[in-house]
Amino acid sequence: MLHMRPLSVIARVVCNAFAWFMVVFGSYVIIHGHLTPGGGFQGGAVVATALAFLVITHGGDFALPKIKKGLFISLEQAGLLLFICTGFVALGTTFFYNFLAKQGGLFGSLVPLGANPGVLNSSGTIALMNMAVGFEVVGGLSLILFYMLHGIRQNLGTEEFGKEETGHDR
Amino acid sequence: MIGNLPYVIVGLLFVYGLFAVIFERNLVKIAVGVSVVEAAANLMLIVYGYRSGGNIPVFTLGGEGGSFVLPTPQALTLTAIVISLATSALMLSMIMVLYRHYGTLDVREIRRLRG
Amino acid sequence: MSWTNHLPALVVAVPLFGAFGAPLVSKAGRIPRNVWFILIAVLTALFSLLLWQHVNATGTAVYVMGGSAWNLPLPSGMQLPVRILLEVDSFGALMALIGSICTLAGALFSLQFMEKFTGLDKYVALYLLLTAGMQGMVLTGDLFNLFVFIEIASVASFGLVAFWRDRPEAVEAGFKYMLISTVGVMFILFAIAFLYGRYNVVNMGAIGANLQYGLPEKVALIFLVVALAMKCGSVPMHMWTPDAYAEAPAAVTCLLVAVSQASLYALFRVCFSIYGMSLGSSAVAWAIIVLGCLSMFIGVTMAVIQKEIKRLMAYHSVSQVGYMLLGLGVGLLALGNPQEMSDYGMTAIKGGLFHLLNYTMYKPLLFLCAGALFYAAKSRNLNDLGGLAKKMPYTTVLFVLAAAAIAGLPPFNGYVSKLLIYESSFAVHPILPVVAMVTSMLTLASFVKVFQTAFLGPEKEVFSSVREVPQSMLLGMGLLALVILGLTFFPSWSLDHFITPAAEALVDKASYVGAVLGGGF
Numbered sequence: 001m002l003h004m005r006p007l008s009v010i011a012r013v014v015c016n017a018f019a020w021f022m023v024v025f026g027s028y029v030i031i032h033g034h035l036t037p038g039g040g041f042q043g044g045a046v047v048a049t050a051l052a053f054l055v056i057t058h059g060g061d062f063a064l065p066k067i068k069k070g071l072f073i074s075l076e077q078a079g080l081l082l083f084i085c086t087g088f089v090a091l092g093t094t095f096f097y098n099f100l101a102k103q104g105g106l107f108g109s110l111v112p113l114g115a116n117p118g119v120l121n122s123s124g125t126i127a128l129m130n131m132a133v134g135f136e137v138v139g140g141l142s143l144i145l146f147y148m149l150h151g152i153r154q155n156l157g158t159e160e161f162g163k164e165e166t167g168h169d170r
Numbered sequence: 171m172i173g174n175l176p177y178v179i180v181g182l183l184f185v186y187g188l189f190a191v192i193f194e195r196n197l198v199k200i201a202v203g204v205s206v207v208e209a210a211a212n213l214m215l216i217v218y219g220y221r222s223g224g225n226i227p228v229f230t231l232g233g234e235g236g237s238f239v240l241p242t243p244q245a246l247t248l249t250a251i252v253i254s255l256a257t258s259a260l261m262l263s264m265i266m267v268l269y270r271h272y273g274t275l276d277v278r279e280i281r282r283l284r285g
Numbered sequence: 286m287s288w289t290n291h292l293p294a295l296v297v298a299v300p301l302f303g304a305f306g307a308p309l310v311s312k313a314g315r316i317p318r319n320v321w322f323i324l325i326a327v328l329t330a331l332f333s334l335l336l337w338q339h340v341n342a343t344g345t346a347v348y349v350m351g352g353s354a355w356n357l358p359l360p361s362g363m364q365l366p367v368r369i370l371l372e373v374d375s376f377g378a379l380m381a382l383i384g385s386i387c388t389l390a391g392a393l394f395s396l397q398f399m400e401k402f403t404g405l406d407k408y409v410a411l412y413l414l415l416t417a418g419m420q421g422m423v424l425t426g427d428l429f430n431l432f433v434f435i436e437i438a439s440v441a442s443f444g445l446v447a448f449w450r451d452r453p454e455a456v457e458a459g460f461k462y463m464l465i466s467t468v469g470v471m472f473i474l475f476a477i478a479f480l481y482g483r484y485n486v487v488n489m490g491a492i493g494a495n496l497q498y499g500l501p502e503k504v505a506l507i508f509l510v511v512a513l514a515m516k517c518g519s520v521p522m523h524m525w526t527p528d529a530y531a532e533a534p535a536a537v538t539c540l541l542v543a544v545s546q547a548s549l550y551a552l553f554r555v556c557f558s559i560y561g562m563s564l565g566s567s568a569v570a571w572a573i574i575v576l577g578c579l580s581m582f583i584g585v586t587m588a589v590i591q592k593e594i595k596r597l598m599a600y601h602s603v604s605q606v607g608y609m610l611l612g613l614g615v616g617l618l619a620l621g622n623p624q625e626m627s628d629y630g631m632t633a634i635k636g637g638l639f640h641l642l643n644y645t646m647y648k649p650l651l652f653l654c655a656g657a658l659f660y661a662a663k664s665r666n667l668n669d670l671g672g673l674a675k676k677m678p679y680t681t682v683l684f685v686l687a688a689a690a691i692a693g694l695p696p697f698n699g700y701v702s703k704l705l706i707y708e709s710s711f712a713v714h715p716i717l718p719v720v721a722m723v724t725s726m727l728t729l730a731s732f733v734k735v736f737q738t739a740f741l742g743p744e745k746e747v748f749s750s751v752r753e754v755p756q757s758m759l760l761g762m763g764l765l766a767l768v769i770l771g772l773t774f775f776p777s778w779s780l781d782h783f784i785t786p787a788a789e790a791l792v793d794k795a796s797y798v799g800a801v802l803g804g805g806f
Contacts, residue, residue, distance in 0.1 A: 035228075035230065036228065037226070037228065039248075041248070041252050045255075073308075077305075077309055080305040081305055081306065081309070084298070084305050087298065091291060091294075093353055094291075094294070094349055094350065095291065095350055096350050097351055097352070097353065098351060115229065115230055116230055117230060118230045144259045147263070148259075148262070148263060148266065151263070151267075154270070155266060155270055184475075188468070197460075200464065204468065207467075207468060208467075208471055211471045211474040211475055211478070214474075214475060215474070218478055218481065218482040242481075243478075243481065246429055246477075249429075250474060253433070253436045253440070257440060257467050260440065260443055260444065260463065261460070261467075267447075267450060268453070268456055271453035271456065272453060272457075280457055281457075282453065282454050282457060283454055283458060283461075283527075283532070
């Protein structure tokens with residue numbers, strides 16, 4: 001029976017120093033999606049890599065039982081529902097209409113013309129949907145990695161598969 | 171002729187990926203071949219958007235004055251990349267389940283459905 | 286804007302909302318999940334019916350996602366259709382309507398059929414996502430949006446085909462389907478890249494208005510026709526159809542049939558509304574006719590020898606798609622010539638479209654009957670079944686109805702559409718209706734074989750405890766049977782009200798282009 005062993009001490013120390021930095025950097029890419037290249041999907045992928053980083057360096061036997069998938073499922077659900085509800089709220093004009101831009105409220109500042117460093121508080125529902133997509137991608141990609149890593153352990157024999165009864169008589 | 175080089179490379183990548191899908195025997199190599207085909211399609215979209223001497227199409231970073239490359243193919247490519255991510259994830263998960271059921275990754279042995 | 290203007294977006298957005306909310310609602314238990322499922326399916330059917338009435342009353346509807354009006358000029362003063370537009374004409378509205386009927390029938394069927402399996406909250410989410418993708422495919426107005434919705438529907442269907450993940454054959458079928466589908470869709474992306482690079486717009490109406498038929502357009506047309514014909518399941522790209530249709534759960538196959546018809550819609554939209562009369566020579570039309578004849582013949586000859594009931598029906602699916610390709614290929618052949626058009630072209634297109642409507646009603650009913658047999662008798666192999674007519678009377682009657690419709694027996698609706706196709710293809714070349722009639726005879730032969738083997742004959746002892754299937758499954762099958770009977774008893778009415786507006790909207794490229802470019806641009 002094979003195990004997913006942890007990597008060496010150097011790798012583990014560097015991982016402990018950098019894993020949260022990845023989350024911070026990914027959040028920066030998500031939040032500034034309407035100003036710089038990036039956005040929801042790209043930033044979400046960076047954040048989700050942090051999970052893979054942790055599991056690979058600390059070894060599957062040690063790290064995987066510590067990860068609860070409830071957080072990622074709720075992140076994904078929250079992102080999806082925020083996205084679709086932002087579309088439905090503006091149904092008075094059109095579906096997905098940008099009802100927050102240039103109104104002065106949340107995300108509604110005006111942007112001066114010409115080249116400027118960029119205003120974070122602008123662009124209305126685009127920024128909101130960026131964050132919704134960011135949540136969803138973080139949750140979704142982390143869940144994909146989680147299930148795949150559990151699948152590796154099931155294939156290697158460390159874990160029993162078919163614990164939940166799928167009902168099919170095979 | 172040298173201006174056509176990106177298109178030639180896109181064509182070569184596409185044919186290479188297609189050969190990998192058709193002629194390879196290992197399932198994981200077939201999945202990698204599909205990734206190469208998707209990369210060729212994305213590269214084709216971006217190459218079409220290039221305008222000579224253009225800056226990146228971000229107004230605050232590319233600066234005023236001068237030309238920009240087209241931003242629409244970049245948006246189309248991003249969408250295509252997200253789609254190919256979902257497809258690759260599903261393909262690799264199915265390969266794992268197939269290995270668990272059949273015990274082999276050789277595509278010539280995974281042929282219970284025939285006729 | 287009155288709320289009827291929002292109907293195109295609602296038909297796509299409501300299943301999407303249902304798919305996103307399904308895992309949350311399922312946490313509350315089994316009953317809320319079932320209620321949510323049926324509620325979203327009924328709402329989708331209602332909105333698509335209202336959309337069909339609205340489009341038939343007021344003409345082509347154009348809707349913009351996210352702008353305040355769809356024909357706003359750009360800030361520089363230029364007027365180009367650059368926003369994401371949904372353009373619905375009669376043909377698209379008809380496809381949305383029949384797709385939503387299939388969704389509702391499959392949803393009712395899967396309430397009881399999938400009861401003892403786990404992961405049902407994800408099943409509901411994937412099913413509603415497949416519905417949203419299919420509705421988006423038929424309502425959209427530009428090519429890249431079509432690509433995105435094709436991919437949404439495809440990825441959802443990969444997951445659903447492999448849903449019975451403890452069966453190795455199901456996962457193998459899902460993997461094979463995924464390989465072929467992904468490579469095909471990348472061909473579509475290449476074609477979109479070619480067309481975008483030439484015309485700088487992705488809107489279908491704008492490309493159709495400015496089209497000049499040079500070499501990149503020919504290459505793009507070949508890529509699009511091949512890839513979309515692959516998604517419908519026509520020969521020689523039909524290898525995924527028997528595996529995927531047979532190994533998916535029966536309610537999913539019911540919706541997969543509707544999704545492949547949406548790909549057929551995309552094929553006709555490309556051939557008629559983007560390329561239209563600039564196709565010049567008749568090479569493309571004859572290629573489609575040849576593909577149709579090959580599909581008909583190869584599909585039905587492979588079907589006669591099958592032993593597994595759903596694989597047999599999936600091969601019949603391949604041959605029925607051949608009928609539609611034949612009808613519309615003949616129509617494409619006659620497109621440039623008004624005299625030929627009034628002789629046999631419009632009849633061919635009407636026959637093809639009516640056959641599409643009929644096929645999307647009787648083929649899911651056949652698959653649902655096979656699913657009911659599997660639920661009751663636990664087997665799909667014809668060698669094991671036998672003598673089930675007394676125990677399952679309702680299923681027998683519904684199966685006879687659907688089998689008579691697919692075989693083209695008068696007076697059922699399959700006969701009417703096949704007659705239109707025979708008449709119009711005879712005017713092109715006499716061999717074409719001969720192939721079609723031979724296919725029809727072999728279809729009848731194979732369904733007589735299935736009926737006699739599975740339903741008639743003496744009862745077997747292993748089936749002594751078999752009972753009729755539960756109520757919700759019968760309700761789903763009954764909905765489709767009701768539509769078939771409606772089309773059977775009122776053929777002229779349905780031809781005039783459903784098919785003729787759709788056929789005229791399909792061949793009228795000028796009105797499709799004019800709805801986007803002429804009204805304000």
